[in-house]
Amino acid sequence: MSIDVMVFTEFARAGFRKSTFEVISEGRRLANQLNGSLTAVVLGSGAGDTAADLAQYGADRILTCDHPALEDFDAFRFTAVLSDIVKQYTPNILLFGSSYNEKEMAARLAAQLDTGAATECVAFTLEGERLVATRPIYGGKLLARVKIEGSPQIACIRSNIFPIVKDVRTAEQVMIEPKLKEPQIRVVEKKLKNSDRVELTEASVVISGGRGMGGPDYSLLEELADLLGGAVGASRTAVDEGWRPYSDQVGQTGKVVSPKLYVACGISGAMQHLAGMSSSECIVGINRDPDAPIFNYADFCVVDDLFKMLPAIIEELKSQGVKKAAG
């Protein structure tokens, strides 16, 4: 059986990630161009009925592998299961979301199958049946269009770029029994905390703090992020100082974010930081230093003490009736 577009989705503890719906929507758009079908693959534990949600976004077929051994992500194991599915269904195009885990799976599969894979893609076009992906390079200074050779053509999207489009269909549901490989890595301990705040790379609002924060107290940023339904980021200085966890770092050697709104508080805005947020739709810079490089590219500049401005912004939002966003 040869199918047109297949999308991998990871069902994590909290359900599907936002980028899953983005990649399914883009997969649907490409399948339409090919006059073909869209198959979603769900791997996880306890995915059960939720997998059917993907039919609301254009999936014609949902292949679900629901197994307790798939509760925790393991790249080697997950790739082996997906590899069996790919061998059986022979998709023309295989798409993944934006997570680190998915990038690793894409790379593993591409190496195993000797095919092309492109990550952090921000746009796709089709030349006949051949996928051409656009992806940022050199920290976003250039955009490269790359052709993806081989079969299947593998690509990972960048989050917050592709629109989520509802397209309700009746999807064929297939349960798949996975053939599980022994993992190469043993989990010794998990030091995880459940955060009900949206993940940094998927947030449409990011409130970020840097050296100007002066310490680990980011409560003002967290309060503002909660009011706007966003996430809290940090500059390299802040994580190097131990004020914030490394997973919060936005920048060249941290995460790349593309939110609608990026508020940089007490961040000087060096090139290394810019590389992590330059594709934000709207950038606000709040910094006491009028010469801070952030003001060279911010859309809105506030030269003031963030410890005066943030409470004022929070107060103003509250007086407008804005409350902490649900979920």
Next chain:
Amino acid sequence: MDIVVLMKQVPDTAALIQIDDDNVNIKTEDVKWVINPYDELAVEEAIRIREKQGAGKVTVLTVGMESAAANIKTALAMGADEGILIGDPALEKIDPQITAKVIAAALKNLHFDLIIAGPRALDDDASYVPAAVSVYLDIPLLPTVIRQEIISGKIRCEQVVQDGIMVVEANLPAFMTTQRGLNEPRYPSLANIMKAKKKKIHTKTLADIGLSPDPKWHKTPTVSLAYPPGRSAGKVVIEGGTAGEKAARLLNLLRDKAGAL
């Protein structure tokens, strides 16, 4: 305990990146080349492991142009023992799929207990090579490591993941990628810079590692390059009045002008 560090030469962050006339490469004449920042962490960690173990060799492996030798010399000055530079006219136009094959072929002839690399290079941002190489060599990959410990034939790592830290373990030989926070790379001392002059950099061609270029090995060829659309002009400076007044003005602008709220 022999460690191989994969190192890539990338343009300095401040470098002006310009599209060359062929529209698929960048102009390289005035570019300042540095060690990929994530790879500096790899070199440093490898040296620390060797120092802790008291024995073993740290080899730095680079696929690149002749100019990459300068960056290998920096790694040798930090304390790596020897360098391998794989260069070949056939590798002038390269993509990550080719890089991974070349590295895997080179590694087949090396003894190693551990490979350390950056998770991605800041030029192409592919995040491809470590996973692909670990597939080719069939060794476990432990990514985004912030702390590691070698305990009798095994490596135990703390990994930064979305919701916190995972502590994992794998048998050696294994492949580990770095994460900011793993260490602070040392500056080479003058004494070590002098010592490094005696260390060897082996240059190898594809033939030396048993590979011949395959016309079909480009899996993600670049079709064209472009500059991203510039940020729209019309920067607004919000000044004058109390913090409260500025806050109100900012929120109005974000809501009405920018549609950002």
